[in-house]
Amino acid sequence: MASKKRAPTREIEKAMWALGHQTVVGIDEVGRGAWAGPLMVGAAVLPRDTRVNGVRDSKLLNEREREFLFDRITDWCDAWAVGGASQDECDRLGMSAAQKLAARRAIEGLGLVPDVAVTDGKWDFVSPSVANVELEVKADLRCLSVAAASILAKVTRDRIMRAEAEHYPHWSFDTNKGYPCPVHKAAILGYGPSSIHRRSWVFMENYNPWTAIRRTPPAGQTSLF
CATH class of the missing domain: 3.30.420.10 (Ribonuclease H-like superfamily/Ribonuclease H)
Structure with missing residues (x-):
C-alpha cells in the first residue's frame, strides 16, 4: 500500500x-x-x-x-x-x-x-x-x-x-479540477458541458441532456454507432 x-x-x-x-x-x-x-x-x-x-x-x-x-x-x-x-x-x-x-x-x-x-x-x-x-x-x-x-x-x-473556474463557475473546477464527482455530474445535467469539456468522452452521452450539444466521435472513429 x-x-x-x-x-x-x-x-x-x-x-x-x-x-x-x-x-x-x-x-x-x-x-x-x-x-x-x-x-x-x-x-x-x-x-x-x-x-x-x-x-x-x-x-x-x-x-x-x-x-x-x-x-x-x-x-x-x-x-x-x-x-x-x-x-x-x-x-x-x-x-x-x-x-x-x-x-x-x-x-x-x-x-x-x-x-x-x-x-x-x-x-x-x-x-x-x-x-x-x-x-x-x-x-x-x-x-x-x-x-x-x-x-x-x-x-x-x-x-x-x-x-x-472563474470563467465557468457552475462546474466547480476550483474543487474538482475537471474530474468526475457528484457535483460535477450534477452541473453537466443542469447546465450541459462547458467549452473546456472533452466532447468525445462518454459522459457526454450519460450525463448531458442537451440534445443540441452532442458527443463528438473519438479520434479515429467516424461514427458513434
Missing part, C-alpha cells in the same frame, strides 16, 4: 547513471482521466547531491502540501518543464497521441537533451522525444525525479483549472 512515510529514492537514477546516462529526466502525467481541461506531463532533472524533503507522488499529498513544495522543487531542479495537450487536442488526436504530444512539449521545454527518461507504468509515451526510456511500475512512488515531476504537473494543472 502506498504511504507518505516511504520516501522515493534515487536508486533508479543511480542505476541509469551507472549505465553511463549522464542526464536522467523523470516524467509523469496528470489529467488523463479528467472530463474537462488539459492533460499535463511534468519533466524533472534533479541534481545528484541534494534533495528536497517531503517529495512524494502527488496523489499522496493534499493541495496545500503540493503548492508548498512546488517552488522548492523548481528551485532545486537542474531543469524542469511541464507540457500540455488541450481538451481540443485530446478530442482531436485521442488520448494516446495527446499524451505523447504533451510529453514532447515537456521535453522540449527543458532546454537540454536527456540521455534517458524514467516514467511510471508499462506504456512508453515518451519515445521518440528521448532516445532511451526506462519504464518502471510505481515509479511515481519509488523514483524521486518521477515524484517531483508528478508534483510539477499536478500543481500546474490545478492552477489552470482554478483559473478556469
